[in-house]
Amino acid sequence: MNRTERFYRINNLLRGMSAVSTTALLNELEVSRATLHRDLEYMCDRMDIPIVYDHAKRGYRIASPTSDSVGHELPGLWFNSHEVHALLAFHHFLDNLEPGLLSPHIAPLKARIQALLEGKEQTLTEISARIRILPQAMRRSEPACFQLATHALLARKQMRFRYHGRGRDDITTRVISPQRLAHYRDNWYLDAWDHGKRALRTFALERIREPLELKEDTKDISEKYLDRYFSESYGIFSGRPRRKAVLRFSPQRTRWVADEIWHPQQKGWFEGDRYCLEIPYSDDRELVLDILKHGSEVEVLHPKSLRNTVFEQLLRAESQYRK
Incomplete structure (x- = not known):
């Protein structure tokens, strides 16, 4: 033993x-x-x-637990696959935070995670060499911006900043009430009430310039409404779903896609050896990109507007190779 x-x-x-x-x-x-x-x-x-x-x-x-005690677990060998992935992912995430982001606070947490994962037969270095977590398309955020946004969010204070929108390539001044900070596809986003637009919006943290915490308290939005607004549609784009996309995948790609979760409320079924997937969405930009990465292995069946958008993108891509 x-x-x-x-x-x-x-x-x-x-x-x-x-x-x-x-x-x-x-x-x-x-x-x-x-x-x-x-x-x-x-x-x-x-x-x-x-x-x-x-x-x-x-x-x-x-000893009997105290009111401020935390749960205690054994080394990583005894965790199930989901728990090991969560600990490794969190340790990797802490290792890759920008210098100064939370440096004074995360060292004890990293040591605790390392103690949980390590056993006599395996060190964290050995585990990390055997189990890889690969970030994709991560964009750098300014540490000062992250710290200020986090403080304003938890202190329940409004923020003012200049925002560079990639879509229109413009810079606008925003006053917001931060609601949630989200880490999605290896990047940080701030969900907030935009006082100028009088609506909920999502801001990419690395596009925020000259952030300032204000004295005014935030506008409170119910958790139930935030969940519905930010979670029901597809990807990072928020809002109540207005359409449902129906995609049909080739027999070869079906072997992968049939096991994937694209959206919590998705529906899937087989038509012979092909797999069909129904996804709710409000904004098609991210969905179009995910469809295009499957190339000729997927067909948009519905709605017609999404089918036309994907078709136009494919024609433009084809034109690049006909020059």
Whole structure:
């Protein structure tokens, strides 16, 4: 039995009984008293599991949780695939934050995640070499902007800034009430109430210039309304879905797409060896890009406006190669 397996046995025994004697632990683990003490010390010091010796019960137990305590887990070997991915992704995310973004605050958190993931047989370096998380199209945000936006969001204060919109390539002055900060496809976005537009809008954080936190309190929007507005449509574009796209994929691409989640409210079905996918959307810009990446392996069946948009994009792409 290796050390990681012993940790697992110890954890199960302590959580399953009010107290476990030293003799019971030694018999279960088949190790020396010195090895048992080293294991208990490691679990306390490196994994923050509050193991104490209860003199009244003459055995070891896990201390009762306090109001501000957090959950305690074992090394990454015992996590399921979703938990391992979440921890690795979060550790990778912390490693790749721009210098100065949250540097004074994240070092203890990174150390805690590393302790959770590491065991005797694997270090975080070894895990990271074997399990890769690849960011895509990440854009750099200014640390000062991130910090100010986060502070205004949590302090519930309005912000004023100049915003460079990529679509029209223009710069406008905005006064907003921050509602949520979203990390989507490796980039940061700020969901907010735009006081000038009198509507909810989403702002790419790296396009914000000259941000300033104001003294005025934010306009409060209900969580239910925010969920409906920002989550029901496709991708980063918000708003109530006005249309439903129906896509049909080739037999070859079906083998991949049939297992993918494009949208929480999507519907899918098979037509012979082809897969059809129905997706709600309000703005087709991001959806068109995702359709185009499948090239000739997908056909837009509905609506006609989306079909025409994709067709026009394909014609323009073709013209680039006819020159």
